[in-house]
Amino acid sequence: MPPAKPFAKAPPRGGRITLREVAQALGVSVATVSNAYNRPDQLSEELRERVLETARSLGYRGPDPLARSLRRGRTGVIGVVYDAPLEYAFADPAAAMFLGSVTHAIQDHALNLLLLASPEDVTPVRSASVDAFIVYCAADDSDLLRAVLDRGLPTVLVDQYAHPQAVQIGIDDAGGAREAAQHLRDLGHEHIGIVCLELGPERHTGPVSPERERSVGYRTTSERLHGYRSGAQGAALYPVETEQNAPQEGETRVLELLAAHPEVTGLLCMSDVLAQGALRAARTLGLDVPADLSIIGYDDLPSSTTFNLTTVWQPTADKGRHVGDSLLALLAGRAAENVTLPTRLVVRATTAGPPRLR
Numbered sequence: 001m002p003p004a005k006p007f008a009k010a011p012p013r014g015g016r017i018t019l020r021e022v023a024q025a026l027g028v029s030v031a032t033v034s035n036a037y038n039r040p041d042q043l044s045e046e047l048r049e050r051v052l053e054t055a056r057s058l059g060y061r062g063p064d065p066l067a068r069s070l071r072r073g074r075t076g077v078i079g080v081v082y083d084a085p086l087e088y089a090f091a092d093p094a095a096a097m098f099l100g101s102v103t104h105a106i107q108d109h110a111l112n113l114l115l116l117a118s119p120e121d122v123t124p125v126r127s128a129s130v131d132a133f134i135v136y137c138a139a140d141d142s143d144l145l146r147a148v149l150d151r152g153l154p155t156v157l158v159d160q161y162a163h164p165q166a167v168q169i170g171i172d173d174a175g176g177a178r179e180a181a182q183h184l185r186d187l188g189h190e191h192i193g194i195v196c197l198e199l200g201p202e203r204h205t206g207p208v209s210p211e212r213e214r215s216v217g218y219r220t221t222s223e224r225l226h227g228y229r230s231g232a233q234g235a236a237l238y239p240v241e242t243e244q245n246a247p248q249e250g251e252t253r254v255l256e257l258l259a260a261h262p263e264v265t266g267l268l269c270m271s272d273v274l275a276q277g278a279l280r281a282a283r284t285l286g287l288d289v290p291a292d293l294s295i296i297g298y299d300d301l302p303s304s305t306t307f308n309l310t311t312v313w314q315p316t317a318d319k320g321r322h323v324g325d326s327l328l329a330l331l332a333g334r335a336a337e338n339v340t341l342p343t344r345l346v347v348r349a350t351t352a353g354p355p356r357l358r
Contacts (some may be wrong), residue, residue, distance in 0.1 A: 005198035007114070014072055015018040018062040026054050027049060033267025035041065036076055037062055047335060072250075078106070079116050079130035082137045083201055084244075085143045086117035092245055092273065094299045094316055095136070098158075102134065116212060122147035132327055135160060139201045139217030154330035156323050159220045167321060167326045167331020168338040173220055176312035176343030180268055180296045183310075183345055185232055187353025189266035193257045194228055194239040197221050197270045205253065207260075208239040224298065228268050238264060242274060250277020251284070257336040258285060265293060265355035272304045279307060290352035300346055315341050 002173065025031045030052070031083060035042040036051035043051070055062070055084050081091060089095050101241055111131075116124045125133075125147045132154040139143040140161050148155060155166040162168040196208060200217035216222040229237065242249040250269060254277065256262060269275035275297030279289060287293045297304060300313035318341055325338035 009093060012049045015313055017055075017061070022055045022058055022060050023050070024059060026051060049317060053341055055300070067195070070272050074132050075129045076110050077112050077114050077128075078132050078134060079114050079125070079128050080134045080136055081117065081125060081144065082117045083139060083142065084117060084137055086115060086207070088244065089115055090116070090135075093301050093303070094271065094273075096322045097301075097316045098136070098323075101138035101320025102324045105321050106327065110327060111290065113325075118144055122221075125151070132156075132331060134158060134327070136322060137218075140219060142217065143202060154187070154209065154327065156324060156326050156336075158319070161219050162338055167324060167330065167336045169322045169341075170219070170339070170340045171314045171319065172343045174227035174230070175221035176298065176314065176345065177224040177268070177341075178231035179227075179345040180310075181228045181231030181235075182298065183231075183347065183351060184266040184268070184353075185235055187266075187351060187355070189235065189353060189355055191236050191263040192228075192232055192238070192266040192268060193254070193261065193264045194225070194237055195267060195269040195274045196239055196241045197245055197274075198243070199241055203243050204241050205243045205249075206256065208241050212241070215241065221267050224270050230332050232268075236263075245271050245273050247273055247277040247280065251280040254278045254281035255275075255284065266293045266351075267293065267297065269297050272299045272301045272307075272309060274309065275302075275309055275350075276307060279309075288356075289350050291356045292306050292349065292356065294351040294353065296351060307346075310348045312349040313346050313347055 014262045019033050020030055029171060033051055036048045040048050046247050089099065099113065112129065112198055114130060116128055118124050122143050125144065133148050135145060135148055135155065135157045138160065149165045155169045157166045159170045160168060195229050197220065198218065199208065199212060199221050202217060213225065238257060238261050240253045242253050254267065267278050278295045282289050282293050287294055297311035298311050300311045304311050329336040
């Protein structure tokens with residue numbers, strides 16, 4: 001076997017070694033070096049290895065991914081937009097399930113997800129190198145939503161109001177909420193608390209005034225409130241707003257609500273996570289669920305069977321699949337339709353009636 005040829009060394013210089021300099025050192029064409037990275041089937045194994053070894057010895061780091069994406073006109077990245085802190089995407093089980101199902105739908109198409117949490121600054125949305133957007137959480141008519149739509153990229157809105165510049169995928173929020181409230185009314189509950197998700201981008205906690213309710217910015221919260229009021233006609237309703245979708249928030253708000261309104265015998269929670277907090281509050285107060293206090297959640301997370309929680313089921317996995325399929329269609333230049341998926345009440349052991357007087 002002949003001795004290995006020594007690799008050429010790069011001349012002293014500042015800055016990045018280029019593909020052309022690698023080609024010059026090897027005495028081959030620029031196309032040959034490019035093929036070693038982008039089209040390895042075009043080279044023999046021995047030649048490709050020689051190109052890569054020479055490139056490494058010269059300090060060449062490989063093709064610039066940004067420049068390559070600009071040449072191709074695609075980045076292979078989908079931006080997922082939140083107007084909440086990034087930690088919400090990992091703390092909310094429903095969000096994690098949704099993102100997992102979207103990923104499953106697109107992973108065989110060389111696409112990746114980039115989480116863009118922009119609660120106050122729209123700069124990440126305006127500057128992100130992405131091919132399309134998923135808007136998972138943004139208030140209607142917000143600066144964040146306008147920044148997304150201004151990019152003119154394929155966009156799918158999730159649980160948002162429909163917009164002519166985007167495809168909308170959502171669920172029947174109002175229908176599920178209406179069924180939950182009617183269930184409590186049928187059981188004889190006349191004083192019902194509502195534990196709300198955020199009503200708008202500006203954070204607020206505590207009782208919801210009529211003025212605050214009229215200014216709701218999120219479709220999910222608005223539709224569920226509308227459904228609760230429709231299904232609970234004849235009952236006194238006591239809505240309270242949480243700062244974030246977390247068990248401790250649900251617990252704190254329910255403790256405050258029951259202190260102010262001990263006559264409340266039923267709770268409608270806008271998520272299973274908030275309902276878990278309500279269960280904690282009931283234990284803290286020594287209340288029996290459901291004899292003293294009936295509790296209904298929303299989402300039907302896998303953990304809700306463990307809590308035996310009455311809740312509104314939503315097709316989270318199907319929602320993610322529809323979002324992924326819509327994105328693939330839009331990126332391929334095809335049309336995609338708005339979709340509203342069904343919800344249904346799942347009755348378990350946290351609701352009963354008539355309520356026991358306390």
